[in-house]
Structure formats: C-alpha cells, structure tokens
Amino acid sequence: MKKNKRVGMLVDELISNPGRLFESKHFCEKYDIAKSSLSEDIRLANEILQANGSGHIESISGVGGGIRFLPGINTEQIRELQMKLIEMLSDKSRMLGGGFLYTADIMFDGNLVHDMARIFAQKFADRGADYVVTVETKGIALAAQTAFMLHLPLVVIRREARYSEGSTVSINYFSGSTDRIQKMSIAKRAVKPGTRAIVIDDFMRGGGSLKGVVDILGEFDIETVGKGVALGSREPERKKVDDYTPIVIVEEIDEENRKITISANEALQAEVHG
C-alpha cells in the first residue's frame, strides 16, 4: 500500500476512535509495514492533525504502549466558536422572559457541540478522569461528544429515578434558577467509589445544579476533577462552585430594552493551551 493511502487511513482510523490506545502492531499488520515506516507515517499524521488544529497524536512507549489521538482545538478556532456563539445567543428572539434564553437548538447542533467538546477534551485530557457526567437533558449531546473524544463512559444523572436504571441514589438540592428544590438521581451501577469525574453541563447560573452533581458524586466517593459549561452567567457574582470553565458568558438579559449581552470567556484560550 502506498504511503499516501496509509497515512490517510491512519488519520481516518485515529479520528474515528479518539482517545483510544492502539498498539503499533495493529497498524503494522494492517498495512504490512515495519515499525520504522509506521513511525514515519505517525509523524506525518501528527503534522496533518496539528496543521488542521484537530489535536495531536500521543505516543506511549514500552509495554502496554502504543499511539492514540487526543482531540483538541487551536486558539483561532476557539475564538471563531466563541464569536459564533455570541452572535447566535445575542439574537433577541431567544428571550423567553424571566431571564431564560432558548438554547436547545445550539446545545443540539452537531457542529457547535463538536467544537465545544474539543475545548473540554483538550482542557480535561490529563485529569485522569474515569467518566464524564452530566444531568439530563440539554447538556447530554455535549457531554456525550466530550466523553467520546476522551474515550470515557458517559454517566447521565436523571431528574427522576427510573426503573430502567436499577438501584439509584437520589439527592435534593436548591436550584437558584428555578427557585425551588430539585431532585437528581444516579444509577448505582453506573459508577464506582474512589473514581474521578469530569462534569459537563449546558448552563450554569448560580451553580446550584452543578454543586448538586458534585455532591451526589461525593456520595459515591467520586472526586470531580473538572467542570465545563457551554454557557456561564455573570450574575449572581457569588457561585456555589468554583473552578468551572464556561465557553461564553451571559452578561445581561435586558428584557425592557430587549437586549441580550453575551461575552467570551477571555481566559479560555490560555486555560486550554496554558
């Protein structure tokens, strides 16, 4: 097989299986090439992926080693994504009243979700997480894509315990956004004590819901090692969780003048590439 074709096939297989560790043997056998030729192919594939800003290939040497593709995003692409989100979210027809914005179309747009997930995948790749966790419903597509990119299982916390989840543990928490007590519930068999989780959600205002997730994970002795949200909020200034990463921020929803102000998380580029 010609080098042209081998490198393209390598790129395809790696991107289609992000985060997955492949033994060198897998490719040497598939393409019937020596390890030295494979190293050359990998070097070129890595150059290609980095040139497109798609991520990079990590080589792990020794027993149990191999190569894997870690998705990422470059600073220019982060900026473009933020600009696009700001433009879409500033559209005043999204105003629902009571400080709510309609965002379902954004949170379920495959391309936007893919780019947002690249940010979280790059930022949280080295946290040693065992799962990505979200609360149903609007963050599921984003959390699922992030989990896929990090080659981790996704755990979805439900609002109501469902019979199809088997035994569950539930907690009540206070949600500032809805100004009432809410419930969340996690399937016992979905998690193991003493593990680590990355929490992804679509929106965070006061952080009540995110704190609920951290707390319910804590019930299982699961440490939250990263928190990412698509959309943060300037208000209230005081949040119930710290150290969370929003992509863009709702500065103000001025219902009287029908004006929505959204800003970029300016720290994001440094946080992701720092």
Next chain:
Amino acid sequence: MKKNKRVGMLVDELISNPGRLFESKHFCEKYDIAKSSLSEDIRLANEILQANGSGHIESISGVGGGIRFLPGINTEQIRELQMKLIEMLSDKSRMLGGGFLYTADIMFDGNLVHDMARIFAQKFADRGADYVVTVETKGIALAAQTAFMLHLPLVVIRREARYSEGSTVSINYFSGSTDRIQKMSIAKRAVKPGTRAIVIDDFMRGGGSLKGVVDILGEFDIETVGKGVALGSREPERKKVDDYTPIVIVEEIDEENRKITISANEALQAEVHG
C-alpha cells in the same frame, strides 16, 4: 504542500465535518492547488475512506455544488457491532425484573453509539430529512451522533414541557412498556410545518412511544421518513408502528432461568447496503 499531507488534511477535515457540503474553492485555496489536483486528492481520499469502511465522498457538480463526506459502515463492521451488542446485552446481570434490561452504559458508550449512528446515517442519508428527532433521555447520544453525521439539527422531545423550551405542544399517549399514559412535549420553535424527520430511539417494544413521536410530529405536519432503534423486541408481535429498523432484537428475557436472548436484525446488512 505535499500530496501526502494534503490528502491527510482533506480526510481529517471531511470526517470532522460529516455531511457538510464544501465548495471545491475552499480546498483549492487552502492548499493552493488547481481543481485538477484537488480532483486527484478527492479520488484518493474517497478510496481511503471506503477502504476503512468509514463512508464515501459525494461530489455534486454545477452551481451550488461541491463535495461532502457521507459516513457509512461496511457489512463486516455491522456484523461485529451486532455481535458485540449481543454479547453485552446477554449478560444476565442486566436483568432488572419486569422485563427491563439495564442498557444505559451501552446507550452512552461513545464508540458503540458512533458505530450505531453510522448505520442510521448510511441508511437514512437519502430520505431528504430536515431533522433527527428523539425523546429524552437514553436515545439522545445516539440521535445526536446520527444528526451530526447527517449534518441535521437534533430535536429532543421532552417528557415534561419546560419553561426554557418556550411555547410547546404536548400529547398524551399510551406506553405499553410502562402500562400507563405518558406525555411528550415539543418546542414549537424547534420545528417547521411541512418538513421531514428521522426518528431515533434507544428501545422499542410495542412502539407506543415511537407512535407518540410520529403523532406529535404529525401535529406540525411533519412527515416521519425513517425510524431507527438500537434495540427492538420480538414481543409483542404486533407493533404500533411499522417500517422501523432495529440493530439487535430482544428475543426473550427468561427471568426464571435468568437467561437473556438477543438476536441480530439479520435484514440490517441488506437494508443498509441494498
């Protein structure tokens, strides 16, 4: 830029943007090459993607034309996926009683979801759909990945109308699985009358829930042009919808002898490639 690198970059960009139509100009400018060289690159990229069973590149000529990558899956990969699902689902520890199986880990496994979505993306690519639709919660990752591959918006029908969805339309339907009346609710602004939808869900037993989706879409004069479910069920023989595509089928859950029997949808390979 060398042909080696160009072709790899083309493969990366196409796979990262499935279903999206790119003008030839985009690549000619990016790589600073003539249209004839690009045609050569596209031919090779197409060969690469087909060799891996990942899908193929479609070229659309004339004004408004260009190229796009349509994800797919080959017969061997379908078979492998079905075998893997059968093995996982036959594990008797999944039995929850009352004919329920624990499937959340499968429905939120990124690699399984990715491969299942490739089946539906290939099968439903030519239906002229405007959205992919699912009902929360367990089918969302699969529906989101299918929508991403088809470059279509995802619409998630909620169990309860939520304020953050804006105005909604709701219907009640009878769910045979839970033996009770259930409700579903769709955001008015998520859909437009006179359009077409592909419906994706995690599981279908009698088809009550799927029929509910078809009905609520019908309220908006939206035609359902494809129905895919990860897991079908042999019982009851009589379904409330026809012409749906399961990947694997629950033949029997024998609680007394603690045995789960799952089979492959044998028609799937012909349906997808026919």
